[in-house]
Amino acid sequence: MKLYVALTVASLKMYFRNRQALFWALFFPLLIMLVFGIMNFERYNSPNVGIVDRAGNPASEGLVQALSGTDDQDVLSVTLGTHDELMEDLEFGDSKAVIVIPENFGTPGEFATIDITYDERFQQERAVIATVVGQVTDAVFKQVAQVPDEYRVENNIGISESFIEGQGQGFKGWLIPGIAAMAIMQTGLFTVVFTLVRFKSQGVLRRLRATPIGASHFLAGQLTTKAIVVVLQTYVLVIVGSLVLGVTVGQGRLGAWFDLTILALLGGALFIAVGLAISGWAKSEETAAPIANIISMPMMFLSGVFFPLSIMPEWVVGFAQYLPLTYLADGMRAITVHGDSITTLGNELIGLAIWIAISFVIATRLFKWE
Amino acid sequence: MTVITDPVLVAQNLKKRYDDIEAVAGISFEVKRGEVFGMLGPNGAGKTTTVEILEGMREADSGEAFINGINIKEDPTAIKSIIGVQLQQNAFFDNLNLAEIVDLYARLYNAKVDPVEILGRVGLAQRKGAKYKELSGGQKQRLSIAVALVNDPFVLFLDEPTTGLDPQARRSLWALIQDIQSSGSTIVLTTHYMEEAEELCDRIAIVENGQIVALDTPDALIDQLLETGFKPQKRVREATLDDVFLNLTGHELRD
Numbered sequence: 023m024k025l026y027v028a029l030t031v032a033s034l035k036m037y038f039r040n041r042q043a044l045f046w047a048l049f050f051p052l053l054i055m056l057v058f059g060i061m062n063f064e065r066y067n068s069p070n071v072g073i074v075d076r077a078g079n080p081a082s083e084g085l086v087q088a089l090s091g092t093d094d095q096d097v098l099s100v101t102l103g104t105h106d107e108l109m110e111d112l113e114f115g116d117s118k119a120v121i122v123i124p125e126n127f128g129t130p131g132e133f134a135t136i137d138i139t140y141d142e143r144f145q146q147e148r149a150v151i152a153t154v155v156g157q158v159t160d161a162v163f164k165q166v167a168q169v170p171d172e173y174r175v176e177n178n179i180g181i182s183e184s185f186i187e188g189q190g191q192g193f194k195g196w197l198i199p200g201i202a203a204m205a206i207m208q209t210g211l212f213t214v215v216f217t218l219v220r221f222k223s224q225g226v227l228r229r230l231r232a233t234p235i236g237a238s239h240f241l242a243g244q245l246t247t248k249a250i251v252v253v254l255q256t257y258v259l260v261i262v263g264s265l266v267l268g269v270t271v272g273q274g275r276l277g278a279w280f281d282l283t284i285l286a287l288l289g290g291a292l293f294i295a296v297g298l299a300i301s302g303w304a305k306s307e308e309t310a311a312p313i314a315n316i317i318s319m320p321m322m323f324l325s326g327v328f329f330p331l332s333i334m335p336e337w338v339v340g341f342a343q344y345l346p347l348t349y350l351a352d353g354m355r356a357i358t359v360h361g362d363s364i365t366t367l368g369n370e371l372i373g374l375a376i377w378i379a380i381s382f383v384i385a386t387r388l389f390k391w392e
Numbered sequence: 393m394t395v396i397t398d399p400v401l402v403a404q405n406l407k408k409r410y411d412d413i414e415a416v417a418g419i420s421f422e423v424k425r426g427e428v429f430g431m432l433g434p435n436g437a438g439k440t441t442t443v444e445i446l447e448g449m450r451e452a453d454s455g456e457a458f459i460n461g462i463n464i465k466e467d468p469t470a471i472k473s474i475i476g477v478q479l480q481q482n483a484f485f486d487n488l489n490l491a492e493i494v495d496l497y498a499r500l501y502n503a504k505v506d507p508v509e510i511l512g513r514v515g516l517a518q519r520k521g522a523k524y525k526e527l528s529g530g531q532k533q534r535l536s537i538a539v540a541l542v543n544d545p546f547v548l549f550l551d552e553p554t555t556g557l558d559p560q561a562r563r564s565l566w567a568l569i570q571d572i573q574s575s576g577s578t579i580v581l582t583t584h585y586m587e588e589a590e591e592l593c594d595r596i597a598i599v600e601n602g603q604i605v606a607l608d609t610p611d612a613l614i615d616q617l618l619e620t621g622f623k624p625q626k627r628v629r630e631a632t633l634d635d636v637f638l639n640l641t642g643h644e645l646r647d
Contacts, residue, residue: 236469
């Protein structure tokens with residue numbers, strides 16, 4: 023145990039003296055997060071709205087279609103669903119408004135009121151959505167209900183607005199856990215791959231095998247170091263990100279930090295095992311680096327780190343939802359944005375557990391000391 | 393204090409095959425307490441494989457070996473804790489300084505040492521705060537000898553310690569090895585420099601194709617050759633080119 027502590031301390035020293043590793047583990051993700059967060063890419067997107075279609079007739083379908091726009095030109099990003107689901111999305115910032123189309127919408131001669139609930143913090147989006155809905159209902163109603171021109175649309179369609187104060191953190195709040203998850207992947211993969219492959223090719227591990235303790239203890243110390251780094255790095259990214267970008271973590275729930283630690287350790291274990299598998303197999307850094315990149319690059323873009331999975335084609339989402347980084351990013355986001363407890367993340371935990379098992383089996387099969 | 397057996401090392405008919413090459417083809421020898429035992433031979437003769445079997449890094453296909461009465465096959469961990477090892481290719485951690493490296497290795501042997509004292513024995517006390525990659529070739533070899541000394545070993549294995557060093561560094565390393573021997577250590581050394589073997593070794597084994605083809609003191613081996621009527625192709629002169637080089641460039645280390 024004393025030896026294990028000594029080895030861990032020694033490898034922590036090695037790690038924190040390695041400026042390059044520190045750059046990639048901490049400053050690089052921090053930089054990306056702040057740049058993306060401050061540029062706030064979200065405002066270039068059409069606002070997300072949820073629509074509850076209670077009428078379900080050709081008139082209401084036409085309205086939904088018109089609000090969605092064409093494939094080339096989104097007017098609004100529309101999600102259909104039940105009132106409860108969509109209100110939850112609004113509550114947590116996944117959408118900017120919920121539009122309820124009443125049952126009597128499109129029934130000739132009846133006065134229908136469309137209810138729109140906004141997140142009051144997003145007045146700019148409210149203005150856009152209100153304008154779009156006003157123009158579109160005008161056009162659709164004239165067309166579908168076949169009301170003669172002399173009847174003004176306003177006579178038959180009303181729009182009522184209400185507001186809630188949402189808990190959502192917007193794109194910034196969304197980005198922070200994504201980047202933190204990505205950083206866990208990068209640290210697990212690359213720092214393990216680069217240090218171990220170098221130690222292997224230079225003969226450091228060989229020399230350790232000539233000692234009575236052997237290299238496996240040393241390896242344990244190294245891996246403990248990476249786990250500590252992964253947790254510290256997650257704290258730094260989430261704390262700095264939330265301070266600079268002005269978002270609250272876990273809806274202010276203190277237990278969120280404990281849950282984040284657990285998830286960071288699980289993610290760390292997963293990607294450290296992948297790193298071990300690569301470095302166990304590869305003989306030199308030249309072969310290890312491309313493999314690590316081939317594994318990490320697609321996940322960086324397909325796992326909802328920078329942009330939500332929902333904006334991607336369905337066939338991509340079909341497999342991207344099973345990627346290890348997707349489980350990690352989704353889990354961390356549920357904790358930091360929604361304030362969920364880790365106990366509610368069954369799907370993500372099972373996904374991570376399966377990937378951890380797979381990568382540990384592969385790592386133990388592939389690992390060679392020399 | 394543990395009793396040290398004499399001979400301290402016994403190898404009996406060691407054999408090791410790699411695919412279709414018999415790297416070690418029945419090697420037997422004994423190393424006496426306190427001697428410097430040299431294993432000489434061209435590259436690929438089987439020296440390093442033999443040494444690695446004795447170090448517990450490789451398992452022999454057949455044959456037995458004992459260090460201080462402990463069977464290597466049965467308890468390689470016990471062997472590793474009583475020997476010191478300098479491998480042909482040594483590398484240490486980039487981001488630790490020399491004192492930290494020595495300290496870490498001492499912990500791996502559960503030995504209590506003063507890292508600066510050990511570094512002083514190999515002439516590196518001044519550089520205790522330096523990083524491994526900042527060292528010259530000769531200093532790197534000295535560090536790996538220092539690391540091999542942390543557990544006060546019964547037998548010190550040095551695998552081609554002077555390969556790639558300039559004459560000054562080589563001679564300074566020879567002095568260090570003689571110094572270590574005079575403090576009572578037993579040393580097993582491999583080399584392909586005959587001059588080095590003659591200078592350092594009490595007895596040498598010449599290895600060729602995985603077998604020992606001669607084993608005796610350097611003087612006895614030379615005498616045996618002369619008795620066969622051997623005449624050197626070149627007249628032996630009082631000095632060598634090595635002497636010329638050292639005379640012109642000085643004996644001081646350039647590290």
